Amino acid sequence: MKLVLTFLMVLMAQSSWADTLVPVRTIRAKQIIYAEDLAYKSVEIAGAFSDPVDVVGQEARVSLYAGRPIRPGDIGPPAIVERNDLIMLRFRRGSLLILTEGRSLGRGSEGDIIRAMNLASRTTISGRISADGSIEVR
Numbered sequence: 001m002k003l004v005l006t007f008l009m010v011l012m013a014q015s016s017w018a019d020t021l022v023p024v025r026t027i028r029a030k031q032i033i034y035a036e037d038l039a040y041k042s043v044e045i046a047g048a049f050s051d052p053v054d055v056v057g058q059e060a061r062v063s064l065y066a067g068r069p070i071r072p073g074d075i076g077p078p079a080i081v082e083r084n085d086l087i088m089l090r091f092r093r094g095s096l097l098i099l100t101e102g103r104s105l106g107r108g109s110e111g112d113i114i115r116a117m118n119l120a121s122r123t124t125i126s127g128r129i130s131a132d133g134s135i136e137v138r
Contacts, residue, residue, distance in 0.1 A: 019040040019041070019042060019050055020040065020042075020043050020044070020045050020049070020069045021038050021040065021048070021049045021050060021051075021052060021069070021070055022038070022041045022067050022068060023037055023039075023064045023065065023067070023068070024036075024039045024066055025037060025066050026063060026064065026065050027063065028060065028063055029060050029062050030059060031059065031060050032057065032058070032059055032060075033055055033056060033058050033059070033064075033075065034056060035052060035056050038055060041067065045069040047072065048070060049069070049070050049072070055075060058076060058077065058078070059075065059076055059077065059079060059109075060074065060075055061074055061075060076109060077109040077110065078109060079107045080108075080109055080110060080129065080133050081104050081106075081107055081108055081129050081133055081135075082104065082107045083104060083105065083106055083107050084103060084104065085103070085104045085133075086101060086102070086103060087101075087103070087104050087116060087133060087134060087135055088100075088101065088102070088133075088135070089102040089116060089118060089125070089127065089134070089135050089137055090127075090130070090134050090136050091136075091137045092136070100118055100119070100120055101119050101120070102116040102118050102119055102135065103116060103117045103119060104116050104135070105117060105124065108129050109129065110130065110131050111128060112128070112129050113126055113127065113128050114126070114129060114135070116135050125137050126138075
């Protein structure tokens with residue numbers, strides 16, 4: 001009887017916890033997260049990830065420490081433009097399209113707004129990173 005009661009208490013305790021994803025090793029900022037880097041921990045943390053589909057393939061924005069939950073602000077899409085990369089600057093207004101070469105002054109992923117320098121005029125501009133790695137200037 002005591003064994004059954006202990007088993008029921010353990011079962012009830014486990015049902016109140018949710019599985020949260022945690023890294024199995026320290027993942028440094030700017031590293032891509034792989035499936036083998038993750039494990040489940042039976043603890044309920046508000047806002048922490050529980051589905052590996054949401055995390056695998058993302059880039060760590062900050063250092064992720066083993067055993068600590070991963071929160072949405074800790075990860076993001078991988079950067080496609082690095083600081084000092086040579087990039088194409090694209091300005092479009094109606095049917096007018098101006099293309100020139102530039103240098104990125106920051107790093108980011110698709111949709112991020114970063115600064116860049118027009119190499120021809122040495123002017124610093126801001127623009128949104130496109131999927132192909134070019135910067136759309138407004």
